[in-house]
Amino acid sequence: MDICVAKDKHKKGIMRLYRQFNDDRIESGVGDSDYQVLDGEMPWAKTLHDEDCMTLILTEKDFVLGFVTLRLSSFNPFKNVDKLAEVDLMVIEKKLRKRGFGTQLFKRASLHLRTYAVTHILINVAVSNKPALNFWKKQRFKTLSSTHFERADGEEEETVYMVRKI
Numbered sequence: 064m065d066i067c068v069a070k071d072k073h074k075k076g077i078m079r080l081y082r083q084f085n086d087d088r089i090e091s092g093v094g095d096s097d098y099q100v101l102d103g104e105m106p107w108a109k110t111l112h113d114e115d116c117m118t119l120i121l122t123e124k125d126f127v128l129g130f131v132t133l134r135l136s137s138f139n140p141f142k143n144v145d146k147l148a149e150v151d152l153m154v155i156e157k158k159l160r161k162r163g164f165g166t167q168l169f170k171r172a173s174l175h176l177r178t179y180a181v182t183h184i185l186i187n188v189a190v191s192n193k194p195a196l197n198f199w200k201k202q203r204f205k206t207l208s209s210t211h212f213e214r215a216d217g218e219e220e221e222t223v224y225m226v227r228k229i
């Protein structure tokens with residue numbers, strides 16, 4: 064397995080995993096994740112090379128098996144936080160979950176963000192997404208606050224903001 068910054072040629076592979084994630088949400092009744100789909104093609108089509116947004120991928124022979132999209136935050140409401148980044152979304156291929164790949168990818172993402180002088184990472188996760196909630200707790204994220212919002216399908220969803228110093 065290799066971890067690197069995504070290039071244009073990896074877009075389809077990233078989209079495959081995004082669809083897998085979204086289909087699972089719909090199937091389990093949690094609803095469409097409602098991530099903005101740009102260009103009618105994929106969520107990261109425009110932002111793959113944005114200077115404030117980066118996607119790291121986990122690959123095997125150039126086949127994308129995981130990705131994490133990170134965003135340098137322009138807004139930082141925290142007094143004791145020098146520079147903040149957010150995890151937009153992280154997905155590991157379904158068949159490879161619970162084998163430590165997510166942890167590996169996140170560790171690499173943290174190192175990558177440190178080269179941008181990032182001191183803290185923020186994530187927002189749905190309370191109903193127990194694997195993800197446990198995953199971020201295991202990565203030593205601490206809950207800041209919880210919030211409710213109305214999803215595109217009209218259902219109410221509770222999410223928590225969690226933060227970690229890196």
Ligand SMILES: CC(C)(COP(=O)(O)OP(=O)(O)OC[C@H]1O[C@@H](n2cnc3c(N)ncnc32)[C@H](O)[C@@H]1OP(=O)(O)O)[C@@H](O)C(=O)NCCC(=O)NCCS
Binds near residue numbers: 084
């Ligand atoms: C969340 C996700 C990225 C974790 O990736 P992963 O490769 O399975 O994670 P790891 O194997 O490194 O797991 C690390 C820890 O996370 C927790 N965890 C991961 N999957 C879990 C599950 N299904 N149930 C409970 N805890 C889980 C465990 O504490 C685990 O440690 P352990 O193996 O010692 O018990 C993966 O489940 C995924 O892609 N989910 C779908 C997309 C998603 O919901 N993303 C999160 C929104 S940003």
